[in-house]
Amino acid sequence: MHLVLLLSQENPQPDLLLLLDCPAQLALERIVQRAKKGGKPLSRFENLSDLTLFRERYHMLTGIFPKTRVIDSSKPFCEVWNDIESVILEGVLNGRL
Secondary structure: OHHHHHHHHHOOOOOOEEEEEOOHHHHHHHHHHHHHHHOOOOOOOOOHHHHHHHHHHHHHHHHHOOOEEEEEOOOOHHHHHHHHHHHHHHHHHOOOO
């Protein structure tokens, strides 16, 4: 995480960073379902412990990149897409994007 912080200080900041977030358990359920459909094995990182850690680390980015918006991706796809569109439209209309 120190590298991310260092790079964020020396490089331009993004105008907007979208963090698509859902609980680790739900993410794992989706991964398992997708793997079963595709007949692919899970990777060594696709387990509840690692997914929980990854989620925590991604949330740390909100402290580094102030223009981060967290989108609840536990909702159905269409609702998530609508939330993304709303955030982008809000940024455009308010002159931030």
